[in-house]
Amino acid sequence: MTRCVKTDQQGVAKALEEKVLLYLNTLYKRPLARHTIRAFEVAEGFVKKFNKKVVLDSGCGTADSSLVLAERFPEHPVLGLDKSDFRLSKQKKDLPQNLLLLQVELLDFWRLALEAKWSVLFHALYYPNPWPKEVQLGRRFHAHPIFPTFLMLSPHFEMRTNWKIYGDEFLKACEIALPKLQMFSSVKLETWRPQKPETAFERKYLNSGQDLWRVITI
Ligand SMILES: C[S@@+](CC[C@H](N)C(=O)[O-])C[C@H]1O[C@@H](n2cnc3c(N)ncnc32)[C@H](O)[C@@H]1O
Numbered sequence: 001m002t003r004c005v006k007t008d009q010q011g012v013a014k015a016l017e018e019k020v021l022l023y024l025n026t027l028y029k030r031p032l033a034r035h036t037i038r039a040f041e042v043a044e045g046f047v048k049k050f051n052k053k054v055v056l057d058s059g060c061g062t063a064d065s066s067l068v069l070a071e072r073f074p075e076h077p078v079l080g081l082d083k084s085d086f087r088l089s090k091q092k093k094d095l096p097q098n099l100l101l102l103q104v105e106l107l108d109f110w111r112l113a114l115e116a117k118w119s120v121l122f123h124a125l126y127y128p129n130p131w132p133k134e135v136q137l138g139r140r141f142h143a144h145p146i147f148p149t150f151l152m153l154s155p156h157f158e159m160r161t162n163w164k165i166y167g168d169e170f171l172k173a174c175e176i177a178l179p180k181l182q183m184f185s186s187v188k189l190e191t192w193r194p195q196k197p198e199t200a201f202e203r204k205y206l207n208s209g210q211d212l213w214r215v216i217t218i
Contacts, residue, residue, distance in 0.1 A: 119155035
């Protein structure tokens with residue numbers, strides 16, 4: 001198998017634990033982007049029609065995985081979320097009635113959803129940007145002040161990556177933070193090979209023979 005993430009890291013970043021612990025005690029107060037506040041209002045209207053728990057596909061890109069999730073959870077509202085209108089607009093299929101795609105800033109949308117006490121049945125975070133240089137650690141979701149919000153949003157999540165170190169770090173960050181948040185989901189990291197690719201990046205990685213990893217709650 002080939003490894004295609006170019007990084008200066010040999011393993012989990014040294015500063016990870018310190019950052020995770022720091023952000024557990026910090027309130028993240030970045031001003032919310034207007035377009036995401038508006039998108040959240042639209043999402044709330046959509047979700048209310050179902051009276052069921054929500055499924056989130058965060059950083060859905062071209063939203064191929066959002067279609068898969070809409071089929072897997074037919075009774076539930078599924079939201080495909082991405083900041084890139086360009087990527088979202090590549091999804092040309094007629095969307096199923098339980099799927100809505102929205103252009104949002106995830107850092108803000110997650111905070112709004114948590115404040116609104118949404119019940120999130122399943123949270124997909126497939127192939128987040130790796131930010132592969134060690135100096136970029138703070139940009140990775142698990143080493144960012146938003147991480148406690150991500151964890152508190154749903155006890156059931158799945159993060160997929162083609163970079164083992166990202167998977168190791170995500171797992172470690174979960175193991176540090178979950179008990180401190182009084183959340184007792186168990187998490188594990190596993191290698192994983194889907195029968196059929198579910199996202200555009202997954203297709204690209206599989207076609208180039210890369211290993212895939214995921215952190216899942218069990
Ligand atoms: C590597 S791509 C993966 C896309 C898709 N999940 C896939 O597997 O094909 C990461 C996606 O996350 C989106 N993204 C990254 N950070 C984001 C943020 N803070 N808010 C919203 N979207 C974000 C990017 O626009 C991009 O589409």
